[in-house]
Amino acid sequence: MRSIKHKIINTKRGNDELRKAKKGVLALLRKKGHAKNTELLAALAGDRGLLELVREDLIFNDLAEDKKGVGLIYIGETQAEAPTETSLSSVPTDRTSDDAAPATSKRIFISYGRADAEELALRLEKDLAALGHAVWLDKKQIRNGHSWEAQIEQAILDNEVLICLLTPHAVRRRDGVCLDEISMARFNNRQIVPATVLQCRPPLGIFRLDYVDFQSWRTEAGYKHAFERLNTALRKQVSVEGVHAHIFGQLKPLDFGLDVTCLVRPLSGAQVRCGALIAGCGCWSDTHSDTHIDTR
Numbered sequence: 001m002r003s004i005k006h007k008i009i010n011t012k013r014g015n016d017e018l019r020k021a022k023k024g025v026l027a028l029l030r031k032k033g034h035a036k037n038t039e040l041l042a043a044l045a046g047d048r049g050l051l052e053l054v055r056e057d058l059i060f061n062d063l064a065e066d067k068k069g070v071g072l073i074y075i076g077e078t079q080a081e082a083p084t085e086t087s088l089s090s091v092p093t094d095r096t097s098d099d100a101a102p103a104t105s106k107r108i109f110i111s112y113g114r115a116d117a118e119e120l121a122l123r124l125e126k127d128l129a130a131l132g133h134a135v136w137l138d139k140k141q142i143r144n145g146h147s148w149e150a151q152i153e154q155a156i157l158d159n160e161v162l163i164c165l166l167t168p169h170a171v172r173r174r175d176g177v178c179l180d181e182i183s184m185a186r187f188n189n190r191q192i193v194p195a196t197v198l199q200c201r202p203p204l205g206i207f208r209l210d211y212v213d214f215q216s217w218r219t220e221a222g223y224k225h226a227f228e229r230l231n232t233a234l235r236k237q238v239s240v241e242g243v244h245a246h247i248f249g250q251l252k253p254l255d256f257g258l259d260v261t262c263l264v265r266p267l268s269g270a271q272v273r274c275g276a277l278i279a280g281c282g283c284w285s286d287t288h289s290d291t292h293i294d295t296r
Contacts (some may be wrong), residue, residue, distance in 0.1 A: 018050070021044050025043060026063065029064060035072055055072065059072075105131075105132040105134060107133070107136070108135045109156055109181070111178045111181040112167070112178065113168075116170075116198055121139075122139070123223075131231070133234070156184050156188065161191045161192075161193065162185040164194050164206070165195050166196045167198040179203055182203055183205060186206070192209060193212065193230065195230065214226045
């Protein structure tokens with residue numbers, strides 16, 4: 001009983017030490033934006049074991065990124081670390097911490113279907129603008145008396161990021177404008193951040209991209225968590241690609257298709273007919289495996 005109690009006390013002491021160390025490292029990262037392992041080690045009084053625990057915790061909780069094994073880069077707090085707000089809509093606007101503000105403001109185009117995502121689009125426009133981003137939303141920017149198609153095309157060209165709210169109305173209709181907006185953004189090499197609002201199959205053009213899950217956005221916790229993920233994606237300034245696409249992009253596998261084609265000799269017509277005959281005999285043999293053939 002005494003050993004169990006002693007173990008509990010040591011565990012609590014270890015957790016308190018880890019929390020204190022994590023707080024100190026976070027303060028250093030917020031101040032500088034990044035830090036070398038030597039700086040982090042100095043902040044933890046040379047405790048390498050404690051540093052490894054802090055690194056693991058910060059990276060796992062999306063608070064920091066590893067800098068090629070030589071340090072950490074601060075990328076902002078997760079929902080668990082964020083202060084609790086009373087108003088859902090004021091979550092991004094009332095924050096004063098460094099992670100709330102984007103590293104650089106972005107020009108963002110929001111693509112959505114009015115039938116099932118207009119309310120969320122308006123809210124995102126308000127919250128992203130409060131963080132310093134310039135947001136283009138057709139409901140507010142489209143001018144009467146001018147071609148709406150031309151205005152949308154120009155807006156996609158003028159903005160560097162396209163957030164597409166994926167719903168059946170937006171991406172499952174053949175005549176949907178959202179599909180054209182996504183295609184144009186891809187063609188012009190814009191950063192695309194898909195956000196699933198209602199369950200649907202993503203368009204082929206962005207199928208490989210990971211998405212931000214906004215399906216629970218009507219709940220306070222659901223919206224805050226999804227918005228934080230969206231904000232993290234914008235800060236990283238990269239497309240949110242899937243794991244396989246990321247691996248292929250890093251490895252850049254060689255294509256030996258042309259070499260194989262040159263080495264493989266094309267079959268002649270006689271060889272093709274012979275192969276078909278052999279295959280036909282094999283099918284007959286499988287079908288009549290129980291049939292006895294008298295060869296006498």
